[in-house]
Amino acid sequence: MTAEMFPKEKTIDLRKKHIGPSCKVFFSHDPIKIVRAKGQYMYDENGVRYLDCINNVAHVGHSHPMVVKAGAEQMELLNTNSRFLHDNLVQYAQRLQATLPEKLSVCYFVNSGSEANDLALRLAWEYTGHKDVITLDNAYHGHVSSLINISPYKFHQLANAEQSKSVHVALSPDLYRGNYRQDHPDPATAYADDVNNLIQKAHEKGHKVAAFIAESLQSCGGQVIPPAGYFQKVAQHVHQAGGLFIADEVQVGFGRVGTHFWAFQLQGEDFVPDIVTMGKPIGNGHPMSCVVTTREVAEAFKNSGMEYFNTFGGNPVSCAIGLAVLDVIEKEDLQGNALRVGGYLMRLLEQQKEKHPLVGDIRGRGLFVGAELVRDRVKLTPATAEAQDIIYKLKEQHILLSADGPHRNVLKFKPPMCFSEEDADMVVEKIDQILTDIEKALGLQMPSTVHTENGSHKRNRMGCSQPDVEVSPHLQDRSGEGEKLCVPRRTHY
Amino acid sequence: MTAEMFPKEKTIDLRKKHIGPSCKVFFSHDPIKIVRAKGQYMYDENGVRYLDCINNVAHVGHSHPMVVKAGAEQMELLNTNSRFLHDNLVQYAQRLQATLPEKLSVCYFVNSGSEANDLALRLAWEYTGHKDVITLDNAYHGHVSSLINISPYKFHQLANAEQSKSVHVALSPDLYRGNYRQDHPDPATAYADDVNNLIQKAHEKGHKVAAFIAESLQSCGGQVIPPAGYFQKVAQHVHQAGGLFIADEVQVGFGRVGTHFWAFQLQGEDFVPDIVTMGKPIGNGHPMSCVVTTREVAEAFKNSGMEYFNTFGGNPVSCAIGLAVLDVIEKEDLQGNALRVGGYLMRLLEQQKEKHPLVGDIRGRGLFVGAELVRDRVKLTPATAEAQDIIYKLKEQHILLSADGPHRNVLKFKPPMCFSEEDADMVVEKIDQILTDIEKALGLQMPSTVHTENGSHKRNRMGCSQPDVEVSPHLQDRSGEGEKLCVPRRTHY
Known part of the structure; x- marks a missing residue:
């Protein structure tokens, strides 16, 4: 070629x-x-x-040689769907799980960050029986239609943008330009209270909140670092309303933040999201991604009666590549x-x-x-x-x-x-x-x-x-x- | 390994x-x-x-060796997004276009049949300004939330299935078990009239139809072969209502039907859908897919003001693999x-x-x-x-x-x-x-x-x-x- x-x-x-x-x-x-x-x-x-x-x-x-080699060797051997047993799938799930808090133990493998975030919404809708979603201002979560709805970064581009009635936009926890800044005594609480206000307003209209979704660090939103403790307080409000916390690690996961493997871990040891979505870096360019959640959420999703099948998700080639990426992160520190x-x-x-x-x-x-x-x-x-x-x-x-x-x-x-x-x-x-x-x-x-x-x-x-x-x-x-x-x-x- | x-x-x-x-x-x-x-x-x-x-x-x-080789060689060289120019992307688009009627000339590369069908809906919604979708009974079009809505095969599985008010389910054009069978004098017209009835009922409720979507041959629906001429008549009704015809070739495209490269072509030379979605076979297992549409629809989508970017879609590796699949289909007849x-x-x-x-x-x-x-x-x-x-x-x-x-x-x-x-x-x-x-x-x-x-x-x-x-x-x-x-x-x- x-x-x-x-x-x-x-x-x-x-x-x-x-x-x-x-x-x-x-x-x-x-x-x-x-x-x-x-x-x-x-x-x-x-x-x-x-x-x-x-x-x-x-x-x-x-074009990392270890990743290329892993992909090429597995392509030569087998690339098929996850209805057959394969060790790459389970080994990769096990390896990913080991990077996460213990309760985040169940994986769904999909093909893109968009597929991951859409599935995260489906999990939240099914688990809670609620419909509404709270998202951050300037957020971007993907290009499929359900995610355009929760991505102000995108829907503000539309000439005739119409915000879905079940989507609520919370203040971006931006300490430089946002409503509460570095000189605020407690911006984490102030920003979390804004989320709580949205929940209360939704309740007043008879709506119920299925999920709060945020990138662990806002990327397209302007490299925003939320104040530590913010996610814990938001999670408290959202859980009280019967909703779930979705941490979108599509842009920021896999060790990028340096001190931790996942960016949500910057918030403190005491914070664990209910759902984590992964994407971009996961396969070094190979189209793959993953949703990880708790056993409880996964069982509720199963009990809906609808099977989940993703043709390419979790195929042996994607998993081999994902494993190689984890190996390289580790090997090359x-x-x-x-x-x-x-x-x-x-x-x-x-x-x-x-x-x-x-x-x-x-x-x-x-x-x-x-x-x-x-x-x-x-x-x-x-x-x-x-x-x-x-x-x-x-x-x-x-x-x-x-x-x-x-x-x-x-x-x-x-x-x-x-x-x-x-x-x-x-x-x-x-x-x-x-x-x-x-x-x-x-x-x-x-x-x-x-x-x-x-x-x-x-x-x-x-x-x-x-x-x-x-x-x-x-x-x-x-x-x-x-x-x-x-x-x-x-x-x- | x-x-x-x-x-x-x-x-x-x-x-x-x-x-x-x-x-x-x-x-x-x-x-x-x-x-x-x-x-x-x-x-x-x-x-x-x-x-x-x-x-x-x-x-x-x-594990076809030509496909594996193309993928491995390109992975070694470069795998990046389509915001950079790359010849694989344009060559592949050109090759795909050559298999289709001339007016289907504009491609969007994505990662799965689900992403393709969701984008097809977005194209139709934006082009028409309408919201409603007509789908066939027993249809399956994908696993993202927008597609569960138009997939009776899936939403019937839910214990508490609630059909979206903007989705209308037409009779499956099944000549063996359907409402109009082989002994019917003109099943193509009869089944198309059912679609027209749905359009009229939607209009009575003040709704407007954005699209009719169907697999060119229904797969999960039970290997249903619609009578020739049915798509033409449906397209006439749908176009009259200002909607688009989406042919889902995710399961049945790429020469599988033997006489033609695309299954919609079985309907006759005079039928051309407005949007064609591709998937499963396109990359022999590699996560990729494509939406092809007319210049007119593509320009309307652009004029919405919203850019479309798909992180992995159309990357040089996926395109190299797609090209190799086309080569093998041809070379091995x-x-x-x-x-x-x-x-x-x-x-x-x-x-x-x-x-x-x-x-x-x-x-x-x-x-x-x-x-x-x-x-x-x-x-x-x-x-x-x-x-x-x-x-x-x-x-x-x-x-x-x-x-x-x-x-x-x-x-x-x-x-x-x-x-x-x-x-x-x-x-x-x-x-x-x-x-x-x-x-x-x-x-x-x-x-x-x-x-x-x-x-x-x-x-x-x-x-x-x-x-x-x-x-x-x-x-x-x-x-x-x-x-x-x-x-x-x-x-x-």
Whole structure:
């Protein structure tokens, strides 16, 4: 198989002709053709190397030889459905279970994060007999119709968006830009109380809540790290209402957060969700995913009388690949690497914050990191065009980064887990240069520091005058998965 | 990787512990452990060979070396999302398009038949602005929540089934057991008129129809072959109501019907659906699928303002595998083989019908064949327990066959497309023996032949007395995908 079959222009033409126009490419004005990839690097048709800071799916590194070998060997032997007994299936379930709190013991293997979240809803509906779902603002949970309904990130894109009456949108527990911020005495309780209010309002209308669903760390929502203790309090309210807690680990699971294997574990030892959904990194790109729940929920689902069968889910090839991914994470200590390199990256970015007025907030855990850009550190005016410009200029320098969040102003790091300190140095150095150029053009300077009452420091609003920064029309494209890199029309500076 | 890691009992124990109890195995009292497969044969942990008459997913034969090679080579090179340009994606879209009528030119690549059918609904909803869906009785279209709603095969399983008000169930166009049969002067019009009646009733309630969806040949519904011309007439009614026609080829596409590449083409050259969904056989077991539609529908979907992104859909590995499957179908003339061997199998089964009173109807196209068993050829009393007994006894003789349809009395052939005349001889010979034994035990004999007015012949109702045949509880498990093999409690004969 040759690496390139058509010249790039022909590829683009065929794509326009035969691929749904709703399916966008990165950098639509000058898309990238990638023909091979290894580790944290991707290569275009001319052999140019790109540093990949965005592909969390290629979790253990692109085309990892152990994963490829496991998949190829099992394909050669057998690939069939889970109505036949197979050791890969049960061994993989056992291995996944071992990473989770004991009560999360029953697995359902499916093909995508969307299938996983849809099944999680079905489990919750069946177990509770309730219908309503509480989701977070800016959340994205998948592309099938049931999940568009619970994904404000998506349904806000629709011209004629109509929110389902059984879906309730809770405040995003964002400590930087949300309703309750770092200076709030107890944001975990305040945000959880908002969920409780929604439950009470639903009850007043005669509705009943089946589930609260949240990514353990909001990804498309802008790399949001909920305050510790928030999930426990939400779970209390939701359980009291007879509902279940679904932790969506599709973007953030499998050791990415460094200190723990699962991001929900950041909330504390005392928190265990009722359902966990997995996806993207689970098979290093192979289409597979999983839902894990308790025996109690699983038995209730069974007692509905409806069998669950998923043609491809849990096939021996997918399971062999999933096992290999677990092996590599362990063997190469990628969770440890995420902790070390993620910490290093955070420190580099914090230095950028000290230096550049546009950098409003640095937040992250392990190799899940966000840098939120603002034009004004008090008003938090989103620096959307500037964020997009950075992405574009990085691309010209062969670095792939994305900007996401409701204002598309959060630089979002979620690289393959083999990302190194040298990689972090390289990307932050480039960002530093680009920020310097942008700020120079805009006439921005670091504001003076003021101290707030509780001892933390705040900076004054930047006093500079802002030139009009025009947001080009394609900036309004919204990705759906936070992996969209739009090319803004060049701004005025 | 060893072929077997655990003794079979341990595999069963682990499965009970860690796999959702709604996920059933074939022959639950004595499940089969398969460790490898090749072509149309599967092998258990002791090396026992099973003839596979059911796995339509392993379309070009289990573990086909060309497919394995294509997948392994591409995995080694690159597996990433479709936001990067890649030639495999556009080449595959082009190749698929070439098998379809010209106006079906725009592809969306997804991961499963369920994702495909859900997206088809989203396309129809967005294009039409309507909400209602007409589906066929006994239909199965997938396991995500939106599809359970339009799958009577599934929602009838629920103890507290509640049919969505926006879903309308049309008569299954079954010429053997349905409302309009082979002796009807124009069943195509009669069944299409039923769809039109549903449309009119929906209109009376102020509802509007977004889509009619049907498998081109109903599979789980009992291997039903709709009369030619039916789809054209339905499409006329549905289009008049502003709706779209969705042809679900997930089970029956890719040359299986022998005369054509797609089963909807059996309806005649003048029929073209608005949306075609593909699945199971498309990647020979690799989790992938596709939705193809017209430019007009695709543009309307785009104009909704919502991007469509599917993390794994259309990745270079899936496309390489899809291309290899198309190559093998062509190179090994598997469509031709389906026509020849399917015809041969049908003739063998027709001989069984002449010989065995339990065989009520033989129907099929290519390697999609059904043999409906009845206790009474006039009343068409379903021979459910007998069908299950045959499946069980065939399994003891290392042949995998299933029984499906609303009464679970239709022996269902959908083997890998490399199935041979020798294989057909073997399975029919075994069925002949088993039928002989069952009929002897039941005291059944062939009835005398009577001629009906229009020259076709009918047989009298069998005059024998029927012992009570008890249907065991697990017979009531319903598979969802027509691949369930239940083991009945042995009947009284």
